[in-house]
Amino acid sequence: MVQAVMTIAAEDDAPRAKGRSSLxxxxxxxxxIILLVLLAVFAVADANFLSPLNISNMMxxxxxx
Numbered sequence: 001m002v003q004a005v006m007t008i009a010a011e012d013d014a015p016r017a018k019g020r021s022s023l024x025x026x027x028x029x030x031x032x033i034i035l036l037v038l039l040a041v042f043a044v045a046d047a048n049f050l051s052p053l054n055i056s057n058m059m060x061x062x063x064x065x
Contacts, residue, residue, distance in 0.1 A: 039058075
């Protein structure tokens with residue numbers, strides 16, 4: 001019984017794991033991660049980086065990515 005439950009659970013996780021793997025290899029995902037890293041670096045480097053004006057400017061250019 002336990003073996004059957006573990007087998008079913010493993011089968012259920014397999015498609016999601018493959019989907020996550022292909023998602024992480026997609027160009028959109030890598031661009032998003034790079035954007036988040038850059039936002040974090042600049043936010044730490046300059047306290048004014050997360051000002052309301054700058055955030056609105058970033059949101060204006062975000063659809064182009």
